[in-house]
Each structure stands twice: as structure tokens, then as C-alpha cells.
Amino acid sequence: MAIEVNSIVKRFGDKEAVRGLSFSVSKGERVALLGPNGAGKSTTLKVIAGLLKPEEGEARLGGYLPNQLEAKRMLGYLPEDATPYMSLSVRENLEYIGAIRGTENLRDRVNYLFDLLDLGQYQRTKTNNLSRGNRQKLALALAMVHNPSVIVMDEPLNYLDIPTQERVIDSLMEMKASFLVSTHIMSIAERLTEKVIIISNGQTVWTGDIQDLRKFGDPKEPVEKIVARMMRSVS
Numbered sequence: 001m002a003i004e005v006n007s008i009v010k011r012f013g014d015k016e017a018v019r020g021l022s023f024s025v026s027k028g029e030r031v032a033l034l035g036p037n038g039a040g041k042s043t044t045l046k047v048i049a050g051l052l053k054p055e056e057g058e059a060r061l062g063g064y065l066p067n068q069l070e071a072k073r074m075l076g077y078l079p080e081d082a083t084p085y086m087s088l089s090v091r092e093n094l095e096y097i098g099a100i101r102g103t104e105n106l107r108d109r110v111n112y113l114f115d116l117l118d119l120g121q122y123q124r125t126k127t128n129n130l131s132r133g134n135r136q137k138l139a140l141a142l143a144m145v146h147n148p149s150v151i152v153m154d155e156p157l158n159y160l161d162i163p164t165q166e167r168v169i170d171s172l173m174e175m176k177a178s179f180l181v182s183t184h185i186m187s188i189a190e191r192l193t194e195k196v197i198i199i200s201n202g203q204t205v206w207t208g209d210i211q212d213l214r215k216f217g218d219p220k221e222p223v224e225k226i227v228a229r230m231m232r233s234v235s
């Protein structure tokens with residue numbers, strides 16, 4: 001398994017943000033994590049990335065616990081509010097993080113990411129001076145710089161212009177990685193993944209093949225309406 005989430009419980013004070021959640025992503029599988037605001041998506045992804053420790057249960061990456069070096073090496077994580085080093089330039093951020101992660105052919109990889117994300121013109125710009133969308137592009141590049149085999153991304157296409165969204169979708173589809181992405185945009189879930197996990201109130205509502213979602217509504221009904229109904233049914 002690329003990712004295993006085993007009966008995770010995560011509390012913040014009295015609030016149980018994740019309530020005994022379990023799922024897995026097998027090697028090479030692409031999965032979308034959907035759910036209303038506050039459902040526990042970002043919290044779950046942070047537990048998988050090792051940023052939060054669950055009160056109960058555990059996450060594993062390729063069989064390793066998130067804080068083990070082997071897990072860190074295989075993971076590419078895009079946080080919800082990615083903050084690169086603001087006083088470094090775009091290139092410095094990528095070369096620094098890429099070097100820490102032991103990236104092979106780092107210079108080529110950085111240049112590839114500049115082309116992919118149309119960031120080359122900003123390579124010497126201080127990160128603090130980037131527009132919101134260009135900062136998101138840098139955050140994506142930082143998540144992918146070491147060619148991770150397991151990708152966990154929290155709303156990856158936020159703020160990106162349409163041409164960049166298309167390039168990112170194409171390149172994620174080309175990578176041989178397994179991935180888990182949270183998104184609110186159904187068309188992105190449908191294009192990027194085969195399977196969806198819908199959560200609400202920190203619990204699974206539905207898991208299955210993304211095409212099967214349509215069976216729960218009329219043939220002409222937008223898939224968003226079907227998903228909204230499923231999310232509401234448990235809240």
C-alpha cells in the first residue's frame with residue numbers, strides 16, 4: 001500500500017475533527033478526498049504527512065510511519081497554506097529544498113519544473129514578492145522537486161491560472177506516483193483520479209469509483225448535486 005490510514009482519531013480540545021477514519025491508497029492508485037468545509041480533509045492529510053499526531057490510530061506510507069526517514073523520502077506533500085522561504089528567491093527555494101531531499105540531477109529537475117509551471121521568468125524573484133498564484137506554483141514545485149512516489153496534495157490547483165492547471169494535471173497524470181488529493185472541484189477530481197473518498201464530520205460517507213457516483217442521481221443531474229446530497233445526508 002502507498003498510503004494506509006488506520007482508525008485515525010484527531011481531536012482539537014473538545015472538537016473531534018477526525019473520528020475513526022480508515023482508508024488506503026494502493027501503489028499507483030489516484031484518489032480524491034472530498035468533503036464539506038471542516039470535514040477533516042486537511043487534518044487527515046496533515047496526519048499522513050506527519051505534521052499532526054493522531055490521538056488514536058496511525059497513518060503509514062509504504063508501510064513506514066510518517067516520521068520515519070523512508071516515509072519522508074517517498075512523500076511529496078503540498079500543505080493547505082504552503083509557505084516557502086519568503087526571503088529566498090524562487091530558484092533558491094527549489095535548490096535548497098531539493099538538495100535537502102537528495103534530489104538527483106537537481107538543476108535539470110528545477111529547470112523542468114520552471115518550464116512546467118511557467119515559473120522561469122520569476123526564478124530570481126524573492127518569494128515574498130510573488131503573486132498568490134505564482135506562490136502556489138512554487139509550492140507545487142517544492143512538493144514535486146524530489147520526484148516523490150507518493151503525492152499528497154491539499155487543494156493543489158487553487159489560485160492557478162487555467163493554462164497552468166492544465167499543465168499540472170497533465171504532469172501529475174504522467175508521474176508514476178500514487179496520489180491522494182483533496183479538492184472541492186469535481187471536474188478536477190474526475191480528471192485526476194479514479195476513486196473518491198467522501199468524508200463528512202471526520203467520517204467516511206462514501207468510497208468508490210468516481211463514475212459510480214452518477215448512479216445516485218438522474219442521468220442529467222450535475223455530479224455536484226449528487227455529491228452535495230451525500231455530504232448533507234450525514235451532517
Ligand SMILES: Nc1ncnc2c1ncn2[C@@H]1O[C@H](COP(=O)(O)OP(=O)(O)OP(=O)(O)O)[C@@H](O)[C@H]1O
Nearest residue numbers: 012015016017035036037038039040041042043044
Ligand atoms: N489547529 C486546530 N485547532 C483547532 N481546531 C482545528 C484545528 N485544525 C482544524 N480544526 C478543526 O477541525 C475540523 C476539521 O478541519 P479541517 O481543516 O481538517 O477541514 P477541511 O475538511 O480541510 O475543511 P476545508 O474544506 O474548509 O479546507 C474543523 O472543525 C476545524 O475547525
Ligand SMILES: [Mg+2]
Nearest residue numbers: 041042043080
Ligand atoms: Mg482543508
